[in-house]
Amino acid sequence: MRNLFRRPGIIVAVTAALTVFFALQIPGITINNNVEVFIPPHSAEKLAYDRMLDTYGSQQLVSVALVVERGSVLDARWLKLIGLLGGEIEALPFVNSVTSLVNADYIAASGGGMEVTTLHSDTGNPVADAAELRRRLFDWAPMYRGNLVSDDLQATQIIVTLEARTTTEEREQFVHRLDALLEQHTGPGHFFAVGGEPVVTVELKRSMIGDLTYLIPMVLIVVVVVLALAFRSVLGVVLPLLTVSVATVWAVGIMAMLGIYFSMISTVIPVLLVAVGSAYAIHLYSHYRELDRESSDPADPIQRREWVFGSMSRVGTPIALTALTTAAGFASIATSEIAPMRHFGFINAIGVLVALGVTLLLVPALLLILPQRTGESKRHDALPGRMERMLLMFHRSVGRRPAVVVAGVLLVAAACTWALTQVVVDNAMVEYFDRDSPVRTADTVIRERFSGTKMFSVLFEGDERGALTDPDALAAMDDLARYLERHHAEVGHVLSFSDFVRRMNRVMHAPDDEPDAGQPDAATPSDGNDGFLSFFGDEDDAAATHLTDAPRDEEARAPSALTEAALDPAGVADALNRALARAERLDISGAELVRLFNRELNIGGAAFDEIPLDPQRYRLATRDELRNLISQYLLIYSGGLSEFADDALEPQGARMLVQLRSTSTADTTRISRDALAWTERHLPDGYTASIAGFADIEAAVTRLIVRSQLTSIVTAMFIVFLIVAIAHRSAMAGLFGLVPLSVAVLINFGVMGIMGIHLNIATAMIASISIGIGVDYTIHVLAAYRRERAQSSDLDLVTERALLGTGKAIVFNAGSVAAGFLVLLLSNFNPLRYVGLLVAVTMVTSCIAAVTLLPALLNLFKPAFLSAEGGTQ
Numbered sequence: 001m002r003n004l005f006r007r008p009g010i011i012v013a014v015t016a017a018l019t020v021f022f023a024l025q026i027p028g029i030t031i032n033n034n035v036e037v038f039i040p041p042h043s044a045e046k047l048a049y050d051r052m053l054d055t056y057g058s059q060q061l062v063s064v065a066l067v068v069e070r071g072s073v074l075d076a077r078w079l080k081l082i083g084l085l086g087g088e089i090e091a092l093p094f095v096n097s098v099t100s101l102v103n104a105d106y107i108a109a110s111g112g113g114m115e116v117t118t119l120h121s122d123t124g125n126p127v128a129d130a131a132e133l134r135r136r137l138f139d140w141a142p143m144y145r146g147n148l149v150s151d152d153l154q155a156t157q158i159i160v161t162l163e164a165r166t167t168t169e170e171r172e173q174f175v176h177r178l179d180a181l182l183e184q185h186t187g188p189g190h191f192f193a194v195g196g197e198p199v200v201t202v203e204l205k206r207s208m209i210g211d212l213t214y215l216i217p218m219v220l221i222v223v224v225v226v227l228a229l230a231f232r233s234v235l236g237v238v239l240p241l242l243t244v245s246v247a248t249v250w251a252v253g254i255m256a257m258l259g260i261y262f263s264m265i266s267t268v269i270p271v272l273l274v275a276v277g278s279a280y281a282i283h284l285y286s287h288y289r290e291l292d293r294e295s296s297d298p299a300d301p302i303q304r305r306e307w308v309f310g311s312m313s314r315v316g317t318p319i320a321l322t323a324l325t326t327a328a329g330f331a332s333i334a335t336s337e338i339a340p341m342r343h344f345g346f347i348n349a350i351g352v353l354v355a356l357g358v359t360l361l362l363v364p365a366l367l368l369i370l371p372q373r374t375g376e377s378k379r380h381d382a383l384p385g386r387m388e389r390m391l392l393m394f395h396r397s398v399g400r401r402p403a404v405v406v407a408g409v410l411l412v413a414a415a416c417t418w419a420l421t422q423v424v425v426d427n428a429m430v431e432y433f434d435r436d437s438p439v440r441t442a443d444t445v446i447r448e449r450f451s452g453t454k455m456f457s458v459l460f461e462g463d464e465r466g467a468l469t470d471p472d473a474l475a476a477m478d479d480l481a482r483y484l485e486r487h488h489a490e491v492g493h494v495l496s497f498s499d500f501v502r503r504m505n506r507v508m509h510a511p512d513d514e515p516d517a518g519q520p521d522a523a524t525p526s527d528g529n530d531g532f533l534s535f536f537g538d539e540d541d542a543a544a545t546h547l548t549d550a551p552r553d554e555e556a557r558a559p560s561a562l563t564e565a566a567l568d569p570a571g572v573a574d575a576l577n578r579a580l581a582r583a584e585r586l587d588i589s590g591a592e593l594v595r596l597f598n599r600e601l602n603i604g605g606a607a608f609d610e611i612p613l614d615p616q617r618y619r620l621a622t623r624d625e626l627r628n629l630i631s632q633y634l635l636i637y638s639g640g641l642s643e644f645a646d647d648a649l650e651p652q653g654a655r656m657l658v659q660l661r662s663t664s665t666a667d668t669t670r671i672s673r674d675a676l677a678w679t680e681r682h683l684p685d686g687y688t689a690s691i692a693g694f695a696d697i698e699a700a701v702t703r704l705i706v707r708s709q710l711t712s713i714v715t716a717m718f719i720v721f722l723i724v725a726i727a728h729r730s731a732m733a734g735l736f737g738l739v740p741l742s743v744a745v746l747i748n749f750g751v752m753g754i755m756g757i758h759l760n761i762a763t764a765m766i767a768s769i770s771i772g773i774g775v776d777y778t779i780h781v782l783a784a785y786r787r788e789r790a791q792s793s794d795l796d797l798v799t800e801r802a803l804l805g806t807g808k809a810i811v812f813n814a815g816s817v818a819a820g821f822l823v824l825l826l827s828n829f830n831p832l833r834y835v836g837l838l839v840a841v842t843m844v845t846s847c848i849a850a851v852t853l854l855p856a857l858l859n860l861f862k863p864a865f866l867s868a869e870g871g872t873q
Contacts, residue, residue, distance in 0.1 A: 005308075008365035015362050019246050022253025029252065032168050032261035033204040035197060035429065035694055038701045038761065040337050045700040048692035052457060053164050055646050056655050058096050059693065060162035060171075062196040063453060064089070064182070065155055065446050069189050072153040073101070074134055076126035078190070083120075085185055086158055092177050094170045100158040101148055105639045106136050107503045109510035109605065116639035119144070139604060140503060141591070146451035146493045146659075155449045162198060168205070175202040193442035195453045197694050200429050203439040204264055207828035211267045219274045219823040226816045227278070231285070239285055239366065240278035243358045248273045251351035260347070263340040264432065264829060265762050269347055275820025276326060276773055277355030279813050280319050281363050286809065287311040288367060308364045316360060318783060322776040323356035325723050329772015332716035333765050336708035338701060341765060345712075391807040391851065392800065400796060402856035409743060409853050416750025423753045427702040427760040428454075428663040432829045443663070451492030451659040456668060456693035458496075458656040458675050463686045466650035469630040471623060472684045474498045475611040477656060480678055484658060488674070490667045496656035497644040502609055504633040510605035575600045660695065668699040701761065709764045713745065716771040724779065728786070730865035737778045739857060740849035741771050744842045751841055752834075762831030766838045773817060773839075774846030780806045781850045785858055789866045795859045807851050814847035 005011070039046050053059060064085075068078060083102040090098040104119040120133045137144050149156050162174060175198065182192045220241065227237045248270050255262070255269075288311040330352060333345025430453070433440040446453050460477055462468055474497070481494040579596035580588075588596075598606035612618055612626050620626055634641075634649050645651035658675070660667060672691045679689035717738055725734030745767045757763060784802040792798050821843070824836025858866060 004361075005364060005368060008368045011361050011365040012369065015246065015358065019249050022250045022257075025253040025256040026249070027256075029256040029262050030168070030259075031205050031208060031263075033201045033208075033263050033429075034168060035201070035697050035701070037261055037263065038338055038340055039697050039704070040339070043337075043700065045692070045697050048459070048690055049694075049697055052459060052655070052692040055653060056457075056643050058161050058164035060096075060164065060166055060196075060198050061455075062160040062162065062175075062178070062194065062198055063446050063450070064158040064160060064178070065193040065195070065442075065449065066158070067155040067191055067193065067445065067449070069154075073149065073156040074130050074137075074153060076130060078156075079120060079126075079130070079133075081185065082156065082158065085181070088181055089158065089160055089178065092174055092181070094163050094166050094174050096161045096163045098158060098160050099148075101133070101156050104144070104148055106140065107500070107507055107637070107639065108136075109507040112512065114504060114507045114633075114636055116637065119148075142499060143495070143503070147495070150449040152449075155445075157446070157450055160196075166198070168201065171198045172202050172205065175199055193445040195439075195443045195446045197429075199442075200439060204429070204432070207433070208262075208264055208267050211827050211829070211832070212270070215267070215823055215826060216270050216274070218826060219271045219820050222819050222823055223274060223278055223816065226819055227282070230282075230812060230816075231289070233289075235367075235370065236285055236289075239363050240281040242366075243281040243355050243363065244274045244277040246358050246362065247277045247351045247355035250354045251347050254350055255343070255347050260343045261340070263343075264832075265340055265344050265765070266347075267827070267829075267832060268762075268824070268835060269344065269351065271820065271824060272348060272769070273351040273355065275817045277352065278816065278820075279776070280323060280355055280359035282813070282816070283315050283319055283809065284311055284359055284363055285367075287315045305368060308367050312360065312364060318780065319359060320356060321723065321727055322779055323352055323359075325720055325775040325779065326772040327352040327356075328719035328723065329716045329768050329770075329775070332712040332719065332771075333708075333768045335711050335715050337704050338708055338761065341708060341761060344765065345768070391803045391811070394852075402859045405852050405856040406860065409849070413743060413746055416746045416753075419750035419753030420746070421753065422756075423749055424666070424756070424758050425702055425706055425760075426665050426758040427698060427705060428665055429698065430663055431758075432831055434828075434830065437828075447492075447661050447663075452661040454660040454663060454668065454695045454698075456658055456660075456672055456691055456695040458658065458672075458679070459653060459690045459692055460497075460656070460679075460683075461653045461688050461690070465647070465652050466627075466631065467687065468497065468645065468651040468654040469627050469634070470684070471611055471613050471626045471630065473687050474501055474630070475613055476679070476682050476684065476687075477654065478502065478611050479682065480675060481656060483678055484671065484675060488671050490660050490662035490664075490671065491658060492661040493659040494656060495644075495659075497641070497651070497654035498611060498656075500637075500641060500644065501630060501633065502611060504637060505612055506605040506609040508605070508633065509602070509608035511602060665695075665699040665702040668695045669703070672696060672699065705759060705761055705764045709759065709767065712765075712768040713771070716768045717741070720771060720775050724775070724782070727779070728782065728865055730863075732863050733782065733865050736854065736857060736863065737775065737782060740778050740846060740854050741774055743849045743853060744770055744774050744846040747845045748838055748842045751838060757834050757838070760831050762829075762835050763838065766835060766842065769839055770842035770846060774842060774850075777810045777814065777847050777850035778854060780810055781854050785855065786866045795862075799855045799859065802855065803851060810847055810850060814843045818843040 036046065036049070049059075066073060066078065066082065066085075068075075072078075073082070079102060082100050086098045086100045086102055089095060102118070102120045105116050106119040107114055107116055119136055121129060123129055137149060145151065147157070148159075160178075162171065166174075175194075178194065182194070186192065223241065223244075224237055227240055231237065251269065251273060255266075288307055327349040330345045330349040334342050334349065336342045336345065430440060430443045435441075435444075443453050458480070460468065460473065462470070462473065467473065477496055478498040481496050481498065484491045484494050576593070576597055579593065579600040580586075582596050582600070583592065595606070598604060599609065600607075602608070612629060615622055615626055618626065618629065620629065631649065634651075637648075641648055644655045644657075646653040658671070660671070662668075672695075676689060676691060683689060720741065721734035721738055724737035725731050727733075748766055748770060751757070752759065752763065781802060784806040785798060788798040788801040788805070792801075818840035821836045821839040824832050824839075827833050827836070
């Protein structure tokens with residue numbers, strides 16, 4: 001070892017050169033918080049999402065909500081603003097399409113057939129246009145309500161679809177341009193709210209940069225203050241800071257070189273390395289100062305050289321052991337299937353090992369080179385003295401009653417075991433932010449006024465081309481939509497391919513004497529037949545004729561809204577009573593009563609707002625002819641269905657979009673599983689259903705978190721067991737070493753359950769972090785206790801000496817690490833605040849367990865590996 005330090009300047013120069021090299025790599029690091037990076041690329045959820053992108057196009061949706069304080073968004077001034085804003089947004093880069101009240105599709109009856117026009121028509125008469133828009137909104141309310149317009153008509157959404165597979169930088173550019181555009185149009189009487197997954201990921205990046213620029217200086221200040229109070233020495237501050245600075249630069253530089261994304265949880269890396277990595281240099285320098293105090297001539301370079309090597313000989317092995325166990329704790333996180341967690345564990349393990357290398361190489365080299373300030377090391381250090389007295393007092397009042405200590409810990413463990421059952425596993429990205437943050441506020445506005453900002457898709461697949469024109473399959477799809485809306489309060493809106501088929505069926509059966517408003521010259525039935533039949537060949541004539549000439553059944557033969565009978569009060573009352581009799585319950589809303597009334601009189605074809613299932617009702621001979629009928633609808637339809645069907649004429653696959661008002665991934669999992677279970681019971685043979693979408697990926701990440709949590713804890717515990725057992729040549733030592741850590745981890749989960757802190761991608765790492773760091777205290781206590789036990793059989797004296805020898809260092813180390821992590825309470829992200837709080841709590845509990853519970857257990861059970869002649873067990 002001495003030969004290695006013959007030229008300490010070389011060590012300093014090489015370290016400096018490598019640090020500069022890694023620092024130059026850092027600007028190339030990429031920030032990415034897209035939800036797709038959190039899930040394995042070959043997972044079922046990611047593959048399903050990719051298939052959906054390929055089939056149905058981009059799912060990158062941004063909601064721009066316009067909320068007016070007075071009046072209605074259907075007023076002319078707001079419609080003008082919506083049209084203007086929609087056009088300007090469509091001109092922004094990376095925009096695929098824009099849908100709003102002004103340009104949304106509307107399927108209407110026309111000349112015995114159908115036409116697709118825009119929802120809002122601009123005839124130059126604002127009053128008439130607004131009235132017609134209102135009529136159309138209510139005419140196809142299931143399509144637009146909660147989607148394009150709120151129930152109170154004071155809010156509307158402009159739905160922006162970005163190009164598929166946009167990069168983080170492209171999304172960021174779009175959101176910045178959109179914010180600037182909305183700022184130009186903001187004024188009195190209205191406000192905008194912007195939501196959607198692309199907006200959340202961009203805001204995550206903004207907040208991350210804010211965290212990094214604020215938290216790193218803060219944790220450095222905290223560490224400087226703690227070191228200054230402890231050592232009252234320039235070197236005592238500089239050397240630990242230098243250690244963590246080099247370790248952080250190397251770790252982040254390696255991250256950039258390997259192309260590892262910097263995500264939200266990566267924000268913790270610099271804070272963690274500063275808080276944890278300083279401990280190694282602290283221990284080395286502390287022992288160096290102890291030897292320095294015994295010297296009569298601090299300036300003697302030969303004597304100083306002996307201090308350096310003496311310090312390394314005495315504490316080098318324990319420092320290496322604690323660093324290895326800490327790295328093992330982080331390495332256990334690297335077993336996660338979630339890439340950001342895996343990268344977090346890997347990079348922190350590297351950072352800890354770099355900090356160890358710097359402590360054992362660079363710090364001794366600097367101590368050999370730098371001049372010693374005479375008298376500095378002779379100063380009286382009052383803090384350790386107070387710590388020693390406090391530890392002795394604590395031991396004499398509590399530690400001498402080991403049975404009481406163990407019983408107390410068992411009671412706490414029992415309470416925490418119950419609290420553990422209350423922990424909720426959830427990883428909703430929008431909940432990373434404060435409730436009053438702009439992104440969370442906007443999300444709340446959109447969820448409360450519309451159908452929600454979270455969505456997943458149910459993808460239906462048949463076994464042949466055109467399979468999704470089968471009436472039974474479409475009816476099952478339609479029934480599922482109604483089932484989800486009725487049985488899950490969190491479902492805000494369901495829109496599927498079947499809704500379009502229902503609408504087509506309805507408008508094709510609108511009474512001929514009831515032309516669509518704005519279409520006064522609608523054709524007569526005979527005219528409509530000519531136009532309708534022009535789309536088909538001779539073999540389809542029969543089915544096409546039945547479509548328009550078929551007599552209605554009793555339900556459909558009701559008079560239209562324009563007949564004298566319908567206008568007669570008695571006729572209206574009779575129709576209302578018949579409509580009410582069709583209701584599933586008596587306490588229906590006014591809107592539902594109007595819908596049933598329209599259906600009773602077949603107003604606008606409302607009696608045929610259904611998937612055609614009964615051939616006789618449509619005067620057809622077979623169900624195959626019903627399938628042909630639906631194919632004819634698709635042939636006539638001129639709108640866009642690419643978002644809901646894989647083929648415009650012969651769809652084999654179709655899509656259902658489920659919007660959720662809830663942000664909870666637990667709700668997403670529950671509802672999506674229920675949807676799949678329903679399809680297994682009700683879909684016809686030859687059809688399958690699957691789930692895909694952002695919400696599904698987010699829910700899958702939540703499920704992976706639980707699996708990763710269990711795997712990382714078991715892995716960390718096993719590695720710690722091996723290291724402690726090998727160090728003490730005893731399996732029993734490994735088991736004793738696990739007890740304080742297990743208690744600390746259990747208390748961590750207990751606190752989470754009591755405080756209602758969710759287990760998410762950030763808090764899932766706390767247990768492994770705590771094991772990796774907290775084991776340091778157990779290692780030091782075991783080593784000190786074993787050393788003292790070899791010299792005495794008086795257990796009380798052994799415990800006191802062990803605590804005096806290492807207790808103050810443990811308390812100081814735990815306090816400094818806890819203080820460093822508490823800086824995370826200033827983070828912009830809720831999960832990172834909880835990480836800071838919970839790691840600080842586990843540091844305290846690990847420390848207390850190490851200096852109380854562990855000695856109590858050792859005194860009670862007197863394991864043989866601690867005796868002078870104890871061997872391998």
